[in-house]
Amino acid sequence: MTVFRIGNREIEYTLRRSAKAKKASLSVTPQSFELLVPDGASDEEIGAVLDRRRGWIIQTVQHMEERAKAQTRVYQFVTGAKIPYRGRMARLTIEPFDGTLVEVGFRNGFRILRPRDLPPDSCDVIIESAIRLWLKRRVRDDALEFARRHSARHAMKPRGVQIKDQKHMWGSCGQDRQINLNWHLIFAPKPVLEYAVVHEMCHLKHRNHEPEFWDLVARLLPDWETRKAWLDKNEHMLGWEKVEPVR
Template identity: 60%
Template structure:
């Protein structure tokens, strides 16, 4: 993998030549830096591009590193751990049970009833799986309530709503009138989820982000700009990341 060196900072990146690309572009995500150039781009043109954007690249990679450091992390799914939910970090309480399945409920925090028969080595994985399923189900319930509240009265009725694990999208709306929403939106405040759902519903009428589209969004949610800004500024918070503790 090539590396761009700026002072003492080293930035690994992937280089991809594309027949479809009309101009060069650089994408920085928490996972990687990708440089896409037209197939005919010369090595000197690529070097000049990286040199021209070097300060921006340093700033962006540092920003991404800060976001990763601020991401909520769970080392063990045990009592006292905190999990993001609707814009807040909520405490986890794990209680033993005589049942056969991990049960999840919520009362000012997550209550996990975990069968005593589950081996210690499997407990974290099974609790995490049950919690993720519970969160996805709760998100679907929230989304459908928002569709009923804002979509149907405005003639914005999707053919179907799908809850997905999308890597770089909060939502999408296809020509087939199917609305897709990222399940990680369950970690955002309900008002921000409301904006994300309304945004996709409005694409049922307006395919592009033109003035008519934003006018429709504003007619439903007059304060949409503040909610959109929260989503952009707090993207790093909207995840459930399990990490292995250093031993």
């Protein structure tokens, strides 16, 4: 991490160099602040970019901190705890059973079956891991269905759809026509996930965000702005923070 100082405040950020970058650009997620620069950018040029954008940086970082404070906190994965799922909070019900692996199901809330002999000191970690795996499989299935539906209707077929733990974006579309999606989109309503899939599929025809790109998005999803607005407003809901209980 690199540090940018504004007055007495130190703000950590990630500096990333790219041979493909033609100019400097800033990006943020609820967890990070990144500066992307061309490979040959000097320290003076990087400092000039940060100085020009210092007002935007401080405002955005404060906004990120407020969002982080609002993020769902889970102290223990026990009956009664809640995690976000498809735009709302879903309750967990944990039940012991005679199996050997944690089983996850959903019907008006999560029903988690845990082995009776699961060691208490590792129970939380194993249950959380099982939930994450289940969620990643579900968002993959949903995304593939949206991709199939829209590719059949609009003749835009990606090479494949991969679910990743992306830190700086909700999705991307590679030159190889491979679409990548952030697994945290499972925490958003299904129409928002559909928007993310359609957004990346439209990059198969338009590699930028010029008006032609947004015109295509609008043809596929006339209410795309409402869906995007939900994503922009509710970033803090897309995940949880595991907090160790005070002993």
